[in-house]
Amino acid sequence: MKRSARMAVATVTVLLAGVALGGCSAEPTAELTVFGSWTGVEEAAFTAVLDDFQQRHGIRARYQGHRDVSQVLQVAIERGRPPDVAVLPRVNDLQRYVNAGQLASLEGAVTTDPGAAAQLIKLAPKVGPNGTRNGRDLAYAVAIATHLKSVVWYDPTELKKFGQDPPATWDELVSLTQRRIGAQQVRWCLAMSSQSVSGWPGTDWIEDILLHQSGQAFYEQWTRGDLRWDSPQVKESWETWGTLLRASSEGTARASLYTTFQTAAKGLFPRRTDAGSTAPRCHLDHQGSFAVREYRPHLPATSSPTTTGPTAPPFTFFPTPSIGAADTSALREVSDDVAVMFRDPKEPKGTRDSERARKLMTYLASEEAQTVWRQQTQDLAFSRRGQAPEYQDEVLAAVAQRLRTGTLCWDASDLMPATMATAFERAVLVYLEAPERLDGLLAELDKIRETGHKAEWLDLTCVPPA
The missing domain is CATH 3.40.190.10 (Periplasmic binding protein-like II)
Structure with a gap:
């Protein structure tokens, strides 16, 4: 077994063990499992957000971080125990999860909050070699952290x-x-x-x-x-x-x-x-x-x-x-960390602890959560939500201003299927070493595009300023 796969299994085991231990507590507390890519300082800041959620709602969100989010989630899904909520560092797995019916739509408090509207990512399932839409657009993800590029x-x-x-x-x-x-x-x-x-x-x-x-x-x-x-x-x-x-x-x-x-x-x-x-x-x-x-x-x-x-x-x-x-x-150009809510594979019509998970999703999209996050990161947490707060740092104020006054286009490789994005990243490395190979690299990339699963490509368009 490859090292990354072994680490993925170990992380999933920790996630599942955390749920079991919570059930044996002398004073049982409502719990959720949350998985994401943040570790170190970033994990500490996000954990403070989850602590604030627990104080407000009495629900403990047990967080586990791992850099290889996609691999760990795939193992958890195959074992029939995905986390309640996951925070994805890029959106390119979203369409695959939606196509497979693995995510719960976010109808309810999240979608009725006017301030959260700019954060919602709506998708429809796709089927077939041409990626034909198979249903209507529903909100499946919330952009909870936005990063300015360009x-x-x-x-x-x-x-x-x-x-x-x-x-x-x-x-x-x-x-x-x-x-x-x-x-x-x-x-x-x-x-x-x-x-x-x-x-x-x-x-x-x-x-x-x-x-x-x-x-x-x-x-x-x-x-x-x-x-x-x-x-x-x-x-x-x-x-x-x-x-x-x-x-x-x-x-x-x-x-x-x-x-x-x-x-x-x-x-x-x-x-x-x-x-x-x-x-x-x-x-x-x-x-x-x-x-x-x-x-x-x-x-x-x-x-x-x-x-x-x-x-x-x-x-x-x-x-x-x-x-x-x-x-x-x-x-x-921008990128987003997005929160999603997984369905319980044993409950086709609902999600495990769906009410608790929906409360967390609503909270993560709220101004309250964004405020805690900004405080924990010295104002480095930016959001698509509403009006920008007052910034003491003029450079950070300028970042927030650009996010609210421009047309925001998702990072292109984040919208490509993982196989395509990985090939793109590798091609960049080869190009820097041997730029004379460009024609061959582009031909190889296009072959992957043509033979890949069209249904896994995201068709999210650029978003003009509100």
Whole structure:
């Protein structure tokens, strides 16, 4: 048995044991099992949200975190004991679960809360090789954490040394990466390695470029599986990325294969030693809003968020500029962590502890839960829900503003079936090592698209501002 499979079985065993132990308690407490990808600091913040839920409703939600959510859930489903609620770090398994009838729809308090409307993800089951819709759209998931992409992070002080303001056009961005001060050139904080799955920072790049180069219509056609990988639009996005990286310092692309995005984030800031500060190792970081968590530990104590008034930390971002003549500045790529409620396979007409699970789903979509989450993460928890709260940190306020004033397009690889997304991630790694293989890589990706299960592709469209 592979190591990942053994770990998945062990995690499912822990989940089931937790339920059994709860039933033997001297003072039985209503319980739910909750599974997600968060561990460490993120798990601690989410656990605080679940503790608040318990205080409000008297229902204990027992959380278990594991980085390989898809594998663990598959094992749990096969054993007939999925968790009551799961938080998925990407939405690409949703359609498969809906097709198989494994999720409970969220009719009720969640769907009648006007503030939660923007968070609901509605799907219909699909069948057959062409992915024919087999029913009406129902809400099956709630986006409980939204991450802004389509941005580039930088240190304003360091960038000014190169004599150029943040770029407003793609040509200016390419020009910026060629700027030098003596032997030092503007470098990208490029990193492809990840504990869970490598290559996803590169897929973010391709997706962002295609969105801002070819526009929303082609992007949505691609995310539905209706646009060939060797189409002019898709191929051009890879080539545009390659041209940008070649304009930067040599060796950046290849070195990124062995660097994690957390390590790359450290390079954005000067290193402080007893002898003084050394120059940063890189200057531009194309990363989602979750990267702020990695930046904060490397800031001076005086730059920490406070409650005494707005602060301006020594990092900020500029949006991905339009590429070409069309104005695509209103488009933003985003990703979501989504909560779903599993049906009890032994109860076709309902779910195990459905009333309790529905209460938790309603709570996770509520402003109360979002408030606790923001407090626990120092305002790093963003939501599609309602109006943005007041932020003391002007950079975080700008992130929240962009989420509420732009057309939000889901991360493309999150909408693809897992097999397609995995192949995309691997192709990115090969491309960085051998860009001359692009035509072959795109042909291989398109073969997977053509032979895959069309019914598993999500057809979620970009969402304009409310």
